[in-house]
Amino acid sequence: MHKILIPVDGSVHSMKALKIAADLAAKYQGRLCILHVLLRGKAASDLMALDISSQFDKPLQQILNKAISANLGPAPDKILNKIGEIILDHFAEKARTHGVEFELLPIVSGKPADEILKMQEKIEAGTIVMGARGVSHSDSSTFGSVSQEIFNRAQCTCISVK
Template identity: 30%
Template sequence: MYTSLLVPVDGSEHSAKALGVAAQLARGSSAKVYLMTVAEFPPENMGLFTGGTPEPFTEEDREKLAAALKKDARQALDRVQDMVDLSGLQVEEVVRQGLPAKCIIREAKTLGVDAIVMGSRGLSDVRGMIFGSVSHKVSHVAECTVITVA
């Protein structure tokens, strides 16, 4: 049925549920699982969100923030792997930095996966209501099957 699955995770309960579904699908078809997380870029207009001017951050500050976001992404991978039994499965970790929906879509295409299995909601529910959820964007643009787990 499937030979490869991309599972984007953010450490949320919904992403862990999606990984559980992906693990079941992978066991049933011997599919390879690409476990992905995305460290978002620090926003260019960060100062506007903190009540300051558009450019209050130095390049050094931005690099520190990017490093912290990468660390958080790594912890998200570890967290969901602790929640789901992946024993006996072929799992490869993928960590990218950028806008989550774009990174997920690009990685799915690059890897040539059969399906993306992802949670319907993540850690940023409020942001998703305002700007549109990552899963919604991915499901409308991805060229492969997208399985959304609630």
């Protein structure tokens, strides 16, 4: 079975990528492998700006709003893990609605491009489908910096969604 790796970050671009990947999986009897890399270095304001932030429960929203008010800097891992779980749950529900086989991969931490490529090799995914501008905006390229690095280094088919 063809495995399609979908790195998701809660952005609208990763949501679009999931739809395209699900269409591919349905057409070619593939299986989606949904991955989240912790959003390290992101401040609470960045996290509240995620397209998926409406899925955050009240206590999490309150914690993030207090951190924004206090200008606390990068969010701690505990919060990032909670957000990662919410993101994966949301994308699992979307995959279910498309009626394709999928699996949620364990949340990983590290440099996003490195972690995505390591996972692609580990699970032997034949395709990576990812959003081209997620939570890290790059002014130097049409594509996001992570997707550009994936395109340059990956040894499999890559599809970028904007």
